[in-house]
Amino acid sequence: MEITNVTEYEAIAKEKLPKMVYDYYASGAEDQWTLQENRNAFARILFRPRILIDVSKIDMTTTVLGFKISMPIMVAPTAMQKMAHPEGEYATARAASAAGTIMTLSSWATSSVEEVASTGPGIRFFQLYVYKNRKVVEQLVRRAEKAGFKAIALTVDTPRLGRRETDIKNRFTLPPNLTLKNFEGLDLGKMDEANDSGLASYVAGQIDRTLSWKDVQWLQTITSMPILVKGVLTGEDARIAIQAGAAGIIVSNHGARQLDYVPATISALEEVVKATQGRVPVFLDGGVRRGTDVFKALALGASGIFIGRPVVFSLAAEGEAGVRKVLQMLRDEFELTMALSGCRSLSEITRNHIITEWETPRHLPKL
Numbered sequence: 001m002e003i004t005n006v007t008e009y010e011a012i013a014k015e016k017l018p019k020m021v022y023d024y025y026a027s028g029a030e031d032q033w034t035l036q037e038n039r040n041a042f043a044r045i046l047f048r049p050r051i052l053i054d055v056s057k058i059d060m061t062t063t064v065l066g067f068k069i070s071m072p073i074m075v076a077p078t079a080m081q082k083m084a085h086p087e088g089e090y091a092t093a094r095a096a097s098a099a100g101t102i103m104t105l106s107s108w109a110t111s112s113v114e115e116v117a118s119t120g121p122g123i124r125f126f127q128l129y130v131y132k133n134r135k136v137v138e139q140l141v142r143r144a145e146k147a148g149f150k151a152i153a154l155t156v157d158t159p160r161l162g163r164r165e166t167d168i169k170n171r172f173t174l175p176p177n178l179t180l181k182n183f184e185g186l187d188l189g190k191m192d193e194a195n196d197s198g199l200a201s202y203v204a205g206q207i208d209r210t211l212s213w214k215d216v217q218w219l220q221t222i223t224s225m226p227i228l229v230k231g232v233l234t235g236e237d238a239r240i241a242i243q244a245g246a247a248g249i250i251v252s253n254h255g256a257r258q259l260d261y262v263p264a265t266i267s268a269l270e271e272v273v274k275a276t277q278g279r280v281p282v283f284l285d286g287g288v289r290r291g292t293d294v295f296k297a298l299a300l301g302a303s304g305i306f307i308g309r310p311v312v313f314s315l316a317a318e319g320e321a322g323v324r325k326v327l328q329m330l331r332d333e334f335e336l337t338m339a340l341s342g343c344r345s346l347s348e349i350t351r352n353h354i355i356t357e358w359e360t361p362r363h364l365p366k367l
Contacts, residue, residue: 005333006289006310006326013084013316020170021083024199025312028256029162034264035256038287041264044357045296050342058335059345064281064304065151065226065247067123070100072346073294073330075323076285076306077127077153082110082178084316090119092311095323097122099331104153104306107140110174112181117147127153127230130215132208136186141223143182150225153250154216157231159209161199162258172199216244228283231258233268235275238282248281248303255286255308266297273301291333298346299354 003009014022028035060071075096082088089111096103097120104125105116113126126144131137141152166172174180180188188206208215219227226247232238233253241249251272253262262268265286273282281303288294288305297305307330314322343349 003325004329006307006314006329009310009313009317009322009326013313017084017316020172021175022316023166023170024080024164024172025078025084025309025316027164027166028260029164029258030260032256032260034253034260034262037264038253038256038266039264039289041266042287042290042293042296045266045300046355046357047292047295047337047341048353048355049340050353053342053344055339055342055344057344058338060331060335060338062304062346064102064283065228067102067150069102069123069304071331071334072298072302072304073288073327073334074101074283074304074306075103075311075327076308077104077106077125077155078308078312079106079108080110080174080178080180081106081312081315083175084312085319087319088315089116091315091320092323093119093122093124095320095327096124098324099327101327105144105149107155107182108180110178110181112184113140113144113147113149115181117149124149125151125153125228126225127155128219129155129158130208130211131188131206133206136183136188138222139186140182141219141225145223145225151228151247152219152223152225153228153230154219155230155254156211156216157252157254157258158207159211160207162254162260164257167199174199213240213244216241216246220245230285232272233262233265235271238272238275242276242279246280248283249276250283250285250306251302252285252306266293266300269297269300269302288330291330291335291337294330294334295337295341295343295349296354298349299351301351 062072089109093116102123106127107129126149228248229241229246230250231252232249251265265284284297284302285306310326314326
């Protein structure tokens with residue numbers, strides 16, 4: 001059966017993967033209300049397409065932190081990709097590079113920064129968890145920089161791991177043949193069996209709960225890479241992030257895996273964009289499955305989006321070819337959405353191209 005959209009890969013991944021692995025990728029925190037809401041909120045935004053515009057040429061290119069990419073669709077950091085496919089992060093890196101876009105490598109990857117760099121050219125960001133041992137952090141950041149990574153995506157929503165009940169039921173742990181490759185030489189690459197989630201126990205033991213805004217400033221003293229703060233959901237924190245020297249903000253609820261009953265990222269986006277007043281770019285992840293979703297995010301002020309689960313599910317289904325196909329399908333759908341909305345470049349996508357369910361007609365432009 002031919003795959004015609006991104007969502008179809010999830011069912012194939014569910015069939016192919018061990019239950020523990022599929023559940024780890026698919027699940028959200030607690031009641032999984034936010035997991036559903038990340039998708040549902042997109043469905044409450046409708047289009048106001050403009051007609052009779054020459055859309056014979058459409059330009060989707062953009063720049064992110066000064067790097068030119070083919071489209072505003074990038075790869076989010078997702079952990080332990082070799083659980084999905086033997087080639088793991090190598091395959092994802094090659095697919096992102098072929099698509100002309102950015103890959104973000106997870107701290108908890110099953111391939112190291114050096115290994116991913118060895119796959120060839122490509123613009124890559126590194127997602128960072130701050131460990132209690134700051135020497136480990138310093139070493140990792142230096143290695144990423146040396147390997148040619150261009151930015152740090154600092155995850156700020158995980159002082160403790162969210163309660164993911166399937167991981168507790170499954171006693172989730174990293175399969176014995178795999179390691180968290182970036183930490184292999186530091187005796188932090190393995191996850192112990194636990195009475196609940198092995199990952200939750202690992203986080204409790206290693207990740208620093210004292211992490212605060214001063215650490216964002218400290219990071220800037222150990223690297224020249226720009227820092228994206230990933231996990232912002234409020235205007236207040238967006239303002240503080242800018243004061244702390246962030247080069248950009250990623251509106252993220254960690255794929256609904258941390259605090260349940262936070263809003264969908266697409267619902268939180270506009271508040272964050274307004275608070276930044278154009279001083280830094282704002283990106284979004286969480287729930288993007290269609291080109292229409294990408295357009296909606298850009299109309300609400302995002303400079304680009306990141307996809308997570310579609311990458312691991314397509315990787316599980318078809319390896320590198322699957323990830324390439326996901327990026328291509330989203331690109332094609334986004335291009336079609338632009339054409340049918342009357343937008344020829346990203347700068348032509350405006351707030352007036354959408355209507356949100358919570359708006360009354362008075363929000364709309366005067367005729």
